[in-house]
Amino acid sequence: MNDTDETTLEDRTARFERIAASETATLLDGAEAVLDGETDVRVVQSPSPKLVMQRATDPVSGQPFNLGEVLVTTSEVELSDVKGFAMVPGKAERKALAGAVVDAAVAADHPVSRDLRAALADDAANRAERRQRAWAESRATTVDFDVMEDPA
Amino acid sequence: MGYVAVSAGEDVIRRAEDLYEKTRIEGESDTVSVDQVADQFGRLTGQVMGESGLYAPRLAALAIKQAQGDAVEAAFLLRAYRSTLELWGYAEAPSTDALDVERRVSPAFKDVPGGQILGGTKDYTQRLLDFDLDGEDDPVNPIDAWDLDPEHDVDINDEEPGSLAGVVDLLREEELVADPETAAIDDHVEDGPQDTTREPLSHPAPRDAILQELSRGETGAVTALGYSALRGYGQVHPTLAEVRVGSLPLRVKHPYTGETATLPGTDVSECQGVVPAYETRDEARFAFGYGVTFGRNERKAIGMTMLDASIQLDGDAPAEDAEFVLDVVDGLDSFGFIEHLKLPHYVTFQSILDRVRSIQERDTTTDEKVDAELAEVGGDD
Structure with missing residues (x-):
């Protein structure tokens, strides 16, 4: 899946991933555009912090185990009888609520949904660029360790 | 009392x-x-x-x-x-290959596939006080002088940024470590690993519970107990297959679609250690220890690796005794017990005083007898 592809955002699961990783400002701006005074949005689940247990796997035995909990904030809304759900990292109530509004607006094909998809795709492109940059920085520290010959 | x-x-x-x-x-x-x-x-x-x-x-x-x-x-x-929050659910356990790596070094293999990537570290430089940091203003990012071109400077063999094959795969190809298909995984794990934050730990503890407890152990305690094995109070002196730092993806089921979604990951430090076990086991293979913890904390990940390997040996040394290690490794437990000694213990101490005076008044015939009884006067909490 192309992380920066706007068309993938039609898919509910892909959109869920993009919203979770998006910048707070992107989601707040998007939600503000949706809440234009004419669109009726009902909060199904108020944004609230929750825990997700992160699991890891021992690479030799394949044994899964619980590594520790991750703080997330979830929210659910309904817009024109279409539900929207978002889960964002950390304690971030406004971001989660805005994310749920954006999710519902895209699902309901709200008039600004195209702009929302474009904004989410831009965010994803920026993330990919930052990741590429960070990987290049790490790669620039790749080293060959030479075993030193015995001087005798 | x-x-x-x-x-x-x-x-x-x-x-x-x-x-x-x-x-x-x-x-x-x-x-x-x-x-x-x-x-x-x-x-x-x-x-x-x-x-x-x-x-x-x-x-x-x-x-x-x-x-x-x-x-x-x-x-x-x-x-x-x-403790005030609701558990939304359990994430899927990603494979080790899923780690989005920013640093990986292998002390065991010089020519490890993907290379030795130092990442950000001061492991190979002198650690001296930098007096320039005192009063620092307007710091300069030293990376700016690198003149990097991310589009072209990355290894073209990298399928994805941060994607590296694990060293354990090399050992598996040589049949030097157990195959996951034949590895002994506790039966209960089929229903999901034990969550020690919700199900009290009992002994003998399953390995998944041990790993969870070690991963949230106090850094100093994990380091000290792992170090005890190196100092001869144990058998484990591992060679580290690799030490990695990166982001572990958080994979959850979307509540509407039921499909797995990958959310922003958790930064972790991870370590895999191999221990020659041919002296204690029949087969000429490596025993293996694993450590992983949230954040950049390689010291703890290595200590956890040593404790995991030690506990699997099930020997007589302190670090090989799961019950001992897990009883003392949690920082919150030890913090609470140690620091509660500061709180009022007036009644407890008055009781001890009364008993000591009582013993003295009995005018016992020998000091040895008094000493023996005093030895029985212990704390009640």
Whole structure:
């Protein structure tokens, strides 16, 4: 899946991933555009912090185990009888609520949904660029360790 | 004998709390912001998250500020907060290959596939006080001088940024470690690994529970107990297959579609260690230890690796005794028990005094007898 592809955002699961990783400002701006005074949005689940247990796997035995909990904030809304759900990292109530509004607006094909998809795709492109940059920085520290010959 | 409640003036207790708070703000410097702690004390926030068992970088920074830099107190604050929250669900366990790597070194294999990637570290340089940091203003990012071109400077063999094959695959190809298909995994794991935050630990503990407890152990305790094995109180002196730092994806089921979604990951430090086990086992293979913890905390990940390998040997050394290790490794447990000794124990101590005086009044015939009875006078809590 192309992380920066706007068309993938039609898919509910892909959109869920993009919203979770998006910048707070992107989601707040998007939600503000949706809440234009004419669109009726009902909060199904108020944004609230929750825990997700992160699991890891021992690479030799394949044994899964619980590594520790991750703080997330979830929210659910309904817009024109279409539900929207978002889960964002950390304690971030406004971001989660805005994310749920954006999710519902895209699902309901709200008039600004195209702009929302474009904004989410831009965010994803920026993330990919930052990741590429960070990987290049790490790669620039790749080293060959030479075993030193015995001087005798 | 149980605890006895005491009362004191609440106003005085609040004043004591005020004095504690005063020490944080009475200096002439600006107040440290949570953002500054989060941005500039990443190792500390990582340690606190690892020891609390809660991945929440910003709240960890807040807890560190509130605790005035006391890492265990900050971990306590995070654990207290998490206890108020609902568990949304359990994530899927990603394979080790899923780690988005920013640093990977292999002390075991010089020519490891993908290369030795040092990442950000001072492991190979002198550690001396940098007096220039005192009074630093307008710092310069040293990376700016690198003249990197991310589009072209990355290895074209990397399918994805941060994607590296694990060293354990090399050992598996040589049949030097057990194959996952034949490895002994506890039966109960088919129903999901034990969650020790919700199901009390009992002994003998399954390995998944041991790994969970070690991963949220106190850094100093994990390091010290792992070190004990190196100092001869145990058999494990591992060679580290690899030490990695990166982001582990958080994979959850979308509540509407039921499909697996990958959310922003958790920064972790991970270590895999091999231990020659041919002296204690029939087969000429390596035993294996694994360590992983939240945040940048390689020291703890290595210590956990040693303890995992030691416990699997099930020997007589302290580090090989799962019950001993797990009883002492949790920072919140030890913090609570050690620090509670500061609290009023007047009734307990009065009882001890009464008994000692009683013994003295009996005018016992020999000092040895008194000593023997005194030895029986122990704490009741």
